[in-house]
Amino acid sequence: MAKMKRAFALLLALASVTWASYWMDDINHQGIAPFNPLKNYQVFRNVKTWGAMGDGVTDDTAAINAAIADGNRCGGPSCGGSTTSPAVVYFPPGTYLITSPIIGFYYTQIIGDPTDMPVIKASGNFPTGALALLDSNPYMNTGELNFQATNVFYRQVRNMVFDTTAVRGRATGIHWPSSQATLIQNCVFRLSSHPDDTHSGIFMEEGSGGMMADLVFHGGKYGARFGNQQYTMRNLTFYGSDTAIDQIWNWGWTYKSLKIVGSRVGINMSSSDVGSITLLDSSFVNVTTALITGRNPGNTTGLGSLVIQNVEYKDVPTVLAAADGTPLLLGAADGTVYDTGYARGNTYAPRGPYLIEGRELAFSQPQTLKLGDRYYERSKPQYQEYPASSFLSARDHHAVGDGVTDDTDALSTLLHTAANSSQIVFLDAGYYKVTDTVFIPPNTRVVGEALASVIMGVGQKFSDPSNPRPVVQVGRRGDVGFVELSDLIVSTQGATAGAVMIEYNLNTPAAENTCSQGVPPSGLWDVHVRVGGFKGSQLQAADCPTTPIESNYANPACVAGYMSMHITPTARNLYMENNWIWVADHDIDDWNSTQISVFVGRGLLVEGSRIWLVGSSVEHHTLYQYQLLNASDVWMGQIQTETPYYQPNPPAPYPGTQLNMALEDPDFAADCRPDAPNRPLSLEGDPPCAMAWGLRILDSKNVVVFGAGLYSFFNNYSTSCSTTKSGENCQARIFWVGQDTQGADKMTVELYNLNTIGSVSMITQGAVDLATWDQNRATFASTLAVFRSQAQV
Numbered sequence: 001m002a003k004m005k006r007a008f009a010l011l012l013a014l015a016s017v018t019w020a021s022y023w024m025d026d027i028n029h030q031g032i033a034p035f036n037p038l039k040n041y042q043v044f045r046n047v048k049t050w051g052a053m054g055d056g057v058t059d060d061t062a063a064i065n066a067a068i069a070d071g072n073r074c075g076g077p078s079c080g081g082s083t084t085s086p087a088v089v090y091f092p093p094g095t096y097l098i099t100s101p102i103i104g105f106y107y108t109q110i111i112g113d114p115t116d117m118p119v120i121k122a123s124g125n126f127p128t129g130a131l132a133l134l135d136s137n138p139y140m141n142t143g144e145l146n147f148q149a150t151n152v153f154y155r156q157v158r159n160m161v162f163d164t165t166a167v168r169g170r171a172t173g174i175h176w177p178s179s180q181a182t183l184i185q186n187c188v189f190r191l192s193s194h195p196d197d198t199h200s201g202i203f204m205e206e207g208s209g210g211m212m213a214d215l216v217f218h219g220g221k222y223g224a225r226f227g228n229q230q231y232t233m234r235n236l237t238f239y240g241s242d243t244a245i246d247q248i249w250n251w252g253w254t255y256k257s258l259k260i261v262g263s264r265v266g267i268n269m270s271s272s273d274v275g276s277i278t279l280l281d282s283s284f285v286n287v288t289t290a291l292i293t294g295r296n297p298g299n300t301t302g303l304g305s306l307v308i309q310n311v312e313y314k315d316v317p318t319v320l321a322a323a324d325g326t327p328l329l330l331g332a333a334d335g336t337v338y339d340t341g342y343a344r345g346n347t348y349a350p351r352g353p354y355l356i357e358g359r360e361l362a363f364s365q366p367q368t369l370k371l372g373d374r375y376y377e378r379s380k381p382q383y384q385e386y387p388a389s390s391f392l393s394a395r396d397h398h399a400v401g402d403g404v405t406d407d408t409d410a411l412s413t414l415l416h417t418a419a420n421s422s423q424i425v426f427l428d429a430g431y432y433k434v435t436d437t438v439f440i441p442p443n444t445r446v447v448g449e450a451l452a453s454v455i456m457g458v459g460q461k462f463s464d465p466s467n468p469r470p471v472v473q474v475g476r477r478g479d480v481g482f483v484e485l486s487d488l489i490v491s492t493q494g495a496t497a498g499a500v501m502i503e504y505n506l507n508t509p510a511a512e513n514t515c516s517q518g519v520p521p522s523g524l525w526d527v528h529v530r531v532g533g534f535k536g537s538q539l540q541a542a543d544c545p546t547t548p549i550e551s552n553y554a555n556p557a558c559v560a561g562y563m564s565m566h567i568t569p570t571a572r573n574l575y576m577e578n579n580w581i582w583v584a585d586h587d588i589d590d591w592n593s594t595q596i597s598v599f600v601g602r603g604l605l606v607e608g609s610r611i612w613l614v615g616s617s618v619e620h621h622t623l624y625q626y627q628l629l630n631a632s633d634v635w636m637g638q639i640q641t642e643t644p645y646y647q648p649n650p651p652a653p654y655p656g657t658q659l660n661m662a663l664e665d666p667d668f669a670a671d672c673r674p675d676a677p678n679r680p681l682s683l684e685g686d687p688p689c690a691m692a693w694g695l696r697i698l699d700s701k702n703v704v705v706f707g708a709g710l711y712s713f714f715n716n717y718s719t720s721c722s723t724t725k726s727g728e729n730c731q732a733r734i735f736w737v738g739q740d741t742q743g744a745d746k747m748t749v750e751l752y753n754l755n756t757i758g759s760v761s762m763i764t765q766g767a768v769d770l771a772t773w774d775q776n777r778a779t780f781a782s783t784l785a786v787f788r789s790q791a792q793v
């Protein structure tokens with residue numbers, strides 16, 4: 001293989017001028033993986049360099065799989081995870097014929113040329129027993145997935161066409177058991193609709209995701225079959241799939257901007273393992289039955305909760321049917337029916353539970369968050385309209401990215417140069433160690449590589465929790481301008497108790513109310529925070545072992561952050577999509593995924609206005625995961641949180657004993673006192689009180705949450721508090737809505753499809769438990785359909 005590779009490398013060098021068109025192919029490939037033991041480890045791989053022809057005739061299977069596997073990467077039964085062998089596997093335009101599956105490895109980005117999308121075409125003799133054309137996580141002989149689905153992070157598939165039409169019988173485009181920081185974007189699936197064939201675009205049966213966007217499905221018995229804890233899916237279009245979406249199971253799911261045309265069934269959510277679906281800004285055209293539910297009228301559990309907002313049905317005889325076919329909601333066989341708002345499930349508005357099965361609820365739908373009649377949305381820029389010369393490579397500008405050299409000055413200079421020249425910064429894969437704040441000036445665009453471009457704060461300047469300091473600062477308070485950042489990770493190394501991983505201050509002058517003119521909102525796509533649990537972090541299994549025995553102990557060497565992300569009061573018009581803010585609960589590079597104890601005080605604090613959080617997750621911070629403080633016009637759609645596994649050993653706020661009242665840190669000492677006034681009922685019995693909040697909203701206006709999964713699985717590393725169904729006893733409370741202290745302006749918070757695990761109370765307002773888990777039993781999670789805060793007191 002090595003010889004062949006060299007030969008093709010030569011060919012590529014000669015031919016590159018004519019082949020290349022997309023900047024990602026044209027650009028110098030200088031990305032590195034500094035913690036990989038191979039000195040010449042290659043991050044970027046053009047499949048043609050490994051011999052793929054893309055001519056629609058040659059069998060390219062072996063060449064593609066070699067391009068993926070080269071360099072002793074993480075795949076096969078001997079590897080369950082790794083951060084040291086990231087790769088971009090790039091496909092130039094062409095039709096790549098395959099005769100057996102392409103096998104996905106850990107930390108792999110499969111990216112095609114978006115200007116002329118490559119086609120992966122299964123040959124007529126593709127084995128029908130094979131799970132998928134792209135099997136991102138094959139089943140091993142043991143019957144288990146190669147990678148535990150809930151630990152599959154940091155991978156993407158973009159700009160690819162999957163064509164199964166030549167296969168008779170069973171065929172699937174992508175097998176995708178996946179979790180946080182994963183993405184399938186801008187892909188097309190061409191599937192057989194022959195009645196003898198069972199084709200499906202995507203099959204996903206497990207995981208804790210995740211994001212998909214901008215997908216088009218043609219035909220198939222199923223457009224897609226989805227099962228996962230939670231997901232956010234935006235801009236999916238189905239043409240002529242018999243069943244567009246088969247919802248295998250979930251706790252919560254957010255579908256935005258779906259379009260389903262010419263199907264027998266739109267979404268089949270009839271399985272009793274479906275917790276909830278939130279569907280908005282969508283349309284069904286020529287569909288016999290738009291939705292099938294397993295939840296029968298009068299059912300007062302949380303199962304199969306359904307919330308619909310702004311959906312149009314054209315030539316749809318039945319909008320909603322029971323599993324046995326009984327119509328529950330009619331459409332018009334020949335005409336259009338429009339739903340402003342519809343809900344089916346338990347309602348707290350603010351008191352409950354009341355069963356709602358219909359349209360009687362007015363949804364607030366803040367116009368300030370919309371473009372026209374839909375909530376604003378914006379796909380990740382891939383810059384296909386720019387030549388390679390528009391990009392400034394970090395490595396060409398004296399940044400080293402080897403995880404050792406101090407790159408603070410190099411990055412700062414580069415970012416200023418780029419902002420001054422309107423060029424786009426290409427942060428080649430690498431670990432950019434910085435010893436002071438990296439400032440991202442207004443009017444800057446930065447794109448990373450392989451989800452392996454890591455800005456890593458280290459040292460003295462980030463060590464003082466009484467003087468917190470940003471690792472990456474986007475604009476200064478009061479700055480006006482825009483940014484576009486994508487495919488980046490912000491991180492730390494070692495003890496950095498004063499680090500704020502991302503501070504976002506920018507006010508983007510996007511057109512107000514409609515976003516239709518002038519500059520769009522700024523955007524952060526696939527920008528993640530990762531603290532600990534990876535090679536180079538000095539916060540791994542050997543450094544930060546779990547400490548189940550000694551109470552109230554936190555190893556100071558493992559206190560690694562003050563706050564993961566701060567969107568400050570001056571921030572305005574920010575669109576975020578697919579962001580995972582993670583304090584590691586386990587070591588990804590450890591063979592056994594060993595659990596670790598790493599401490600960061602605060603998760604994501606939002607104080608700004610006009611903020612969209614589309615598909616986000618914040619996990620394992622000590623005080624809270626999300627906190628909204630005097631924020632306004634905030635759209636959150638499928639948010640997901642986890643309480644730290646170590647709590648209550650030590651309990652919150654430990655080790656962050658110094659509270660910052662200017663940031664309204666929760667005061668556990670006061671709240672959890674046995675003689676606290678108006679002590680809520682959820683504190684009776686033994687559920688621990690001093691536990692991180694999943695979501696805390698104070699003094700905020702026009703907050704709409706479309707899907708939330710707030711989970712607490714562990715106490716002191718044991719799941720017995722969440723797995724025994726005698727009670728959800730891991731913590732007393734998880735979601736708090738604060739009273740209005742601002743006077744005139746009343747708080748307005750609406751939350752659709754709240755799914756919680758391990759918490760006695762699902763919603764606490766002031767000292768009142770508005771909803772408890774046992775009122776809303778559903779799947780493994782408890783689910784309620786609608787919550788509206790006490791807006792008009």
Ligand SMILES: *[C@@H]1O[C@H](CO)[C@@H](O)[C@H](O)[C@H]1NC(C)=O
Pocket residue numbers: 186187213214215216235377378379
């Ligand atoms: C939706 O996806 C299609 C196909 O990728 C794309 O052309 C379109 O611009 C996307 N629309 C939005 C609103 O993102």
Ligand SMILES: *[C@@H]1O[C@H](CO)[C@@H](O)[C@H](O)[C@H]1NC(C)=O
Pocket residue numbers: 240241261262263264286
């Ligand atoms: C409606 O969808 C069915 C099934 O895909 C298709 O056969 C039919 O032609 C469509 N009708 C119209 C009017 O498009």
Ligand SMILES: *[C@@H]1O[C@H](CO)[C@@H](O)[C@H](O)[C@H]1NC(C)=O
Pocket residue numbers: 243265268270271292
């Ligand atoms: C809906 O899905 C279930 C499997 O969960 C299947 O048994 C049923 O036939 C489907 N309903 C329709 C109308 O296709």
Ligand SMILES: *[C@@H]1O[C@H](CO)[C@@H](O)[C@H](O)[C@H]1NC(C)=O
Pocket residue numbers: 272294295296298299300301303
């Ligand atoms: C509610 O629906 C679920 C799922 O279909 C079913 O398992 C359960 O028995 C029903 N409960 C009641 C009280 O009707």
Ligand SMILES: *[C@@H]1O[C@H](CO)[C@@H](O)[C@H](O)[C@H]1NC(C)=O
Pocket residue numbers: 413416417420
């Ligand atoms: C960028 O422009 C500003 C203001 O015009 C100037 O002060 C600064 O030196 C420039 N920086 C670089 C790196 O070119």
Ligand SMILES: *[C@@H]1O[C@H](CO)[C@@H](O)[C@H](O)[C@H]1NC(C)=O
Pocket residue numbers: 548549550551648649716
């Ligand atoms: C935590 O769990 C361990 C067992 O894994 C136990 O020995 C220890 O006492 C527990 N600590 C606390 C504070 O509950």
Ligand SMILES: *[C@@H]1O[C@H](CO)[C@@H](O)[C@H](O)[C@H]1NC(C)=O
Pocket residue numbers: 591592
């Ligand atoms: C993984 O854990 C098992 C059981 O604790 C242990 O026997 C094995 O040595 C560990 N493997 C590695 C590579 O650490």
Ligand SMILES: *[C@@H]1O[C@H](CO)[C@@H](O)[C@H](O)[C@H]1NC(C)=O
Pocket residue numbers: 609630632
């Ligand atoms: C809350 O935000 C508003 C602007 O939306 C501002 O006028 C007010 O001063 C803020 N209040 C506090 C206490 O910061």
